[in-house]
Amino acid sequence: AQKVTQAQTEISVVEKEDVTLDCVYETRDTTYYLFWYKQPPSGELVFLIRRNSFDEQNEISGRYSWNFQKSTSSFNFTITASQVVDSAVYFCALSEESYNTDKLIFGTGTRLQVFP
Amino acid sequence: DGGITQSPKYLFRKEGQNVTLSCEQNLNHDAMYWYRQDPGQGLRLIYYSQIVNDFQKGDIAEGYSVSREKKESFPLTVTSAQKNPTAFYLCASRVRGSSYNEQFFGPGTRLTVL
Numbered sequence: 001a002q003k004v005t006q007a008q009t010e011i012s013v014v015e016k017e018d019v020t021l022d023c024v025y026e027t028r029d030t031t032y033y034l035f036w037y038k039q040p041p042s043g044e045l046v047f048l049i050r051r052n053s054f055d056e057q058n059e060i061s062g063r064y065s066w067n068f069q070k071s072t073s074s075f076n077f078t079i080t081a082s083q084v085v086d087s088a089v090y091f092c093a094l095s096e097e098s099y100n101t102d103k104l105i106f107g108t109g110t111r112l113q114v115f116p
Numbered sequence: 117d118g119g120i121t122q123s124p125k126y127l128f129r130k131e132g133q134n135v136t137l138s139c140e141q142n143l144n145h146d147a148m149y150w151y152r153q154d155p156g157q158g159l160r161l162i163y164y165s166q167i168v169n170d171f172q173k174g175d176i177a178e179g180y181s182v183s184r185e186k187k188e189s190f191p192l193t194v195t196s197a198q199k200n201p202t203a204f205y206l207c208a209s210r211v212r213g214s215s216y217n218e219q220f221f222g223p224g225t226r227l228t229v230l
Contacts, residue, residue, distance in 0.1 A: 004158075009156070033216055035218060037221075042223065043204060043206075043223055043224040043226075044206075044221055044222065044223040044224060045159075045206065045208075045221040046221075047218045047219075047220065050216070050218055052216070091158060091159070095216075097216070103161055103164075103174070104159075104161075104219060106158035106159045106160075107158055108156065108157055108158045109157075109158055
């Protein structure tokens with residue numbers, strides 16, 4: 001069955017700390033896609049990154065980096081030198097290609113609070 | 117600018133009333149989606165539509181209805197049959213064709229039943 005687990009409900013850090021948000025997924029498919037979205041207090045979900053199941057290369061974008069490991073079915077997200085503006089709820093999501101269900105399966109989200 | 121608009125931002129409804137949430141996109145996307153978000157939970161799919169005049173039930177369609185008469189518009193009606201409608205509702209769209217494509221989201225409508 002498809003499932004996305006974000007075990008960390010809430011994380012609090014002080015500015016400039018590094019923080020890692022965990023995401024573990026379950027899928028029956030060999031071709032799938034993983035996503036991270038950010039939901040700031042305004043409510044709108046903002047797309048951050050997509051990763052294909054056949055591409056295990058890690059990705060870095062500024063202070064953000066993502067570690068995809070198929071062996072552990074994880075797609076973790078690290079924010080380096082966190083800032084107050086990073087405070088938001090972060091969602092990990094999964095979609096499967098071959099079943100073409102046109103669905104995104106979301107985790108329950110991790111609320112990140114960055115204090116000055 | 118291209119994007120998704122939802123209106124109203126806040127909506128209050130009395131029990132027993134139907135209410136319609138608006139979602140419009142000018143991204144020329146074929147597929148559109150409605151999600152419900154409750155506190156401490158992820159997003160749950162209510163309905164989705166891949167083309168005009170066609171739509172499918174998601175995981176929690178009971179008590180909701182939709183229409184897709186135009187490519188740009190995908191309104192959601194919350195009916196009196198929905199037992200617990202108070203929630204945050206998000207509309208999304210994406211290019212059709214592959215699960216590879218990310219969904220783009222609107223700003224959401226917060227519905228409160230009084």
